Amino acid sequence: MKLSAIAFGILSTSLLLSSSFTHADTEQAVTISHELEQKVIEWRRDLHQHPELSNREFRTAKVIAAHLEELGLEVQTGIAYTGVVGVLRGAKPGPTVALRADMDALPVVEQTDVPFKSTAVSEYRGKEVGVMHACGHDLHMAMLMGAAEKLSAMKADIEGTIVFIFQPAEEGAPGDEEGGAELMLKEGLFTQHQPEAVFGIHVWSAGTVGHIGYREGPLMASSDQFSITVKGTQTHGSRPWGGVDPIVAAGQIISNTQTIVSRQIDITKAPAVVSFGIVEGGVRNNIIPDEVYLEGTIRNFDMDNRAQIFEKLKTTAEMTAKATGAQAHVHIDEGYPVTVNDIALTQKMLPTIKRVAGDDKVHVNALVTGAEDFSFFALEVPGLFVFLGITPEGQDPVTAPSNHSPFFYADEQALKTGTELYVNWAVDYAKLSAL
Ligand code: NI
DSSP states (O other): OHHHHHHHHHHHHHHHHHTTTSTGGGSOOOOOOHHHHHHHHHHHHHHHHSOOOTTOOHHHHHHHHHHHHHTTOEEEEEETTTEEEEEEEOSEEEEEEEEEEEOOOBSOOOOOOOTTOOOOEEEETTEEEEOBOTTOHHHHHHHHHHHHHHHHHTGGGOEEEEEEEEEOOTTOOSTTOOOHHHHHHHTTHHHHHOOSEEEEEEEEEEEETTOEEEOSEEEEOEEEEEEEEEEOBOEETTOGGGSBOHHHHHHHHHHHHHHIIIIISOTTTOOEEEEEEEEEEOSSTTEEOSEEEEEEEEEESOHHHHHHHHHHHHHHHHHHHHHHTOEEEEEEEEEEOOEEEOHHHHHHHHHHHHHHHOGGGEEEOOOBSSOOTHHHHHHHSOEEEEEEEEEOTTSOTTTSOOTTSTTOOOOTTHHHHHHHHHHHHHHHHHHHHHO
């Protein structure tokens, strides 16, 4: 024990010496002042108390735009409905990088007992609902506002351009509306600003406050919705041969589509899931109905597998129905792509993450079957997206109320780490590009 500790000590000393010539690796992380940290906390509490649903982030957008204007940034508003973009042009030449925060809250009635608890109500799918920042996007915005303030103060030393993206509707636009990252891109966000890299952070309950989870390559799943309408011919339950039974056909479709993942795609590339969530059909025990309606979700971590699953779902459902004399119509509603961290960018920026959070607080994250529309940005340019823990020390992150829970609670100490991470990503990316 003792011997190995000495050996380890010698080893780390020699490593330190040999790496002392690499530029950014040996530098200290930029930190924010106690005063700025307090401001970030105040912004977060204000945003938390005034949550707004997807594509309805009107007040939120005003608060952000006012702050960015006060900092003297070039500010664009009304992108993808309520999105706000601030551009900071550093005094020195260098690359353009983008830092992203999402803005929307959820139709959840808050049940925490924080003093700045939300009592907001809004309308969602024709119903009055409570609204809560139950996914922590309030923290993301406050951290990015803080980063904008810190980086603006450093303008004379900033190499290149920093684009601050405040993105609406990450949770999905309501009804038939478009929204989120995809719509911002459609409206020309990256054509106009052309960042070399894009960075994002998501706070989450599964990590202890201040800890960072990162992963090279795929991190979060793609999320796609599908529906299958199975058409038969109605008849009496006592005489099934008099019609075509869509219930039996639907049952076989449910079973056979499970072979897509288990038999038909190469799961050594990445795992995948095909799940049914809605099975609807029939009105009475002795009537075989005309039609059965199925709905479900597909999650996976590989874009090629994703395309194959779409195709095989269609073939398997149609052919299975055909074998029973029924017909199946498959509709796939593409959602968010796989969130993929660019491997080179992740490796390049990992020392920055470790400097900001501390070596012992940075972990490789497991795959997450949830989805993120940051994925659209990361399909366009190299992206890096990490998780920032917010569960207080001493509390088990495994059992802490999860994101989207009415009891979702964030330890505000995470705000300093997140703000500094945004700041240092921007600063270090430019420095490393200049090497
Ligand atoms: Ni979220």
